[in-house]
Amino acid sequence: MSDTHAASVPYVRDTMLPQNAPPSTAQGPVKWVRESLFSSIPYTILTLAALYVIYLILSGFLPWLLGGVWTTSNIRECREVLDGAQAGCFSVLTERWNQLLFGIAYPQDGYWRPTAAFVLLFVAVAPVLFGNLPRWLILFTVLYPFIAFWLIWGGSLFVPLSALLAALIGYVIYSRIVKKSFAGAFFAGLLAGGVAWVVFSFITPQLSGVLALEPVASRNMGGFMLNMILGVICVSLSLPLGILLALGRQSSLPIIKLICVVFIEFIRGVPLITLLFVANVVLAYFLPPGTNFDLILRVIIMITMFASAYIAEVIRGGLAALPRGQYEAADSLGLDYAQAMRLIILPQALKISIPGIVNVAVGLFKDTTLVSIISMFDLVGMIRGPILASTDWNGVYWELWGFAALLFFVVCYGISQYSQWLERQLQTDHH
């Protein structure tokens, strides 16, 4: 058959052609530019428009940033140095650096204390954030709240030390009983810790001068430090509270469910600013006459309640996303409610909820700027109040707002990038 065919075909190529390189327009950077920038006429117009926008922004922004003045001591000197040039007076940042970061009233020779607490914060959160670090580092995380409190608020070392001891006593009691009953152990531990704390509070005033840093009152906290304090404390407090609320909302006990639903929906229905008004002007009416605990603590309580309601909703989503079989499997193993939740349900539900929790945390950190409205001097409050109102720097807007925006951007963007990284790490399914 092949013979007859061969006779009818005059010429057949019997070797493969060598591969040719693709045309120069269909490979390398040229291809990329053609496909992703100039693939059609509308896209070309769009690209040119985008380039023009970028040019506009950079041509305004770069000279302002690069030609800026960093060393003058007030706005008039700065304007003289600039001599009419369109550039920034960044000297407001260098001159008011400490005010922007620590507020007005924090003792000047104590600036190293919040700075140290800030640096140690990274050491403390590292073992929580990165699972591949040695586990004993978590010990420092447990100690960190007490160290940070002592560093920032000052006073005798024995105050946080006695708190730590009380917590330790509570934990020992808890771990003794937890095998028998989780609820019993939890409340017994709480009670023992509380009793120990009350007992210690009779002793610590006698030791007030020992190993003491200069005490700083809460109302003297300010600047970006205040944002960080509020953010860190409220996020870490609202997480356990949010888990409890979410479990309560999913619970089969109608009264507990009702309490949780009303609380969550109420908090989520009102803006944070009204809750801050409550902290500022209303809360005092609901406390025993004569009690006067400071504004920062009231604000922490309110922001924590606010964030915990949102976190509860995120975790509820995680709980609802778990397949029914997980609950049934836990039941069929004979685990009671506390065990099933701790060992089976929550680890999985929390893993699903991580992106949502991080979103709430970022939102909460941004919302800490709202305290400037009830006249606390956080970073925004410092800029609006003491700095822009001073005769030295009245009129230097963009340098200050840009600085504030940059600080918040770095923190919030960093957190959200971390959460995306963590999501990839925690993926146990294979895509």
Place this chain on the structure above:
Amino acid sequence: MTTMSDPQQGSFRLSMLLNDTRYRSYTFQFIALILLIALMAFLGINLVRNLAEAGLNISYGFLNVPAGYDINQSLIDYNSQSSNLRAAMVGIINTLLVAFLACITATILGVIAGVARLSKNWLVSKLMSVYVEIFRNIPVLIWILMIYTLMTAVLPAPNQFRGDNATSSMLFDAFAFTNRGIYIPAPVWGPGSMIVVATFILSIVATIIYRRYAVSLLFRTGKLLPMGWPTIAILLVPSILIFFIMGSPIALDYPELKGFNFRGGLQIGAPLIALWLALSVYTGAFIAENVRAGIQAISKGQTEAASSLGLRPKRVMNLVVLPQALRVIIPPLISQYLNITKNSSLAIAVGYADITATLGGITLNQTGRAIECVLLLMLFYLTISLSISAIMNVYNNSVSLKER
């Protein structure tokens, strides 16, 4: 929780309240209830004692007392002799106004940015990512204050529009951007203008009827009526005709420079603009993320299936991708609207007279009625949130996947 063993027979013992799963839940709930009542009683007794000590009482009489302060931006009649209740009404309307405006612009901005972020054009998609990341990660309060600064410190004062060598000029002789706000032409409703408006409303109804008819005709017979130009024609032609027949009853009142300030036209104050713009760009970044997630949630197979049925790209988008993507997009979109409404309470930072600034700000400070004011304030926001949530639930039920 159910137990597989048979219920124990015999008498009830006290320890069963803790150890028997049948009774334990009642015990816990009872304890929770007692604790709640105790907390409420504690707060209530403190409140009564504190009020008695300060010689105060809870009363809403202050709402009828003249407010005694001026509000520069108000859609209803208001002067300083109006009651506090009237001031609160002005605040409510202002809140709803800025929330409504911001919802519209944020949606437009968000949809454009979200779609552009998925664009094949590398530069545009990167530019949109930068927009989204920058605006999402900086507090909205800072954005509001920045745009307010832009409005008040950078825009020229009205007197710079004056004279022969004025340093600033009006846009098209109709719009003036000054540091006291933006002036735009205002419509003047002459006699007979209501007929034009009524015609326009009727045209909208007629357009909807026409489109319904065209769709049902298509489904019944397969005959395709044109949609585009008849819609525009029905919408505009009758109104324009009536407008000229009635002798142009609707005129425009242009802002004019008189003395040191602009007169006439409509003044949109700097606080409103700052709040509106800031809420729009900030929330727009979040909406862009929702839109992107919604479109990406539709599997590629859907697009390919539609294409293989022979649908053109525009129809693939309109008939297959968008209806499915909307189901994913709309719930978070509505919760963003809710966020806009709640974030509009930051108006107090720039002095826009919303409900938080009037009732929760000046009225509270002048009357000292902290509890009542904050309570009413919370009630207002709670009503809005809960009603929007209710609407959202109805919507979710209507679009959720109907499974067998």
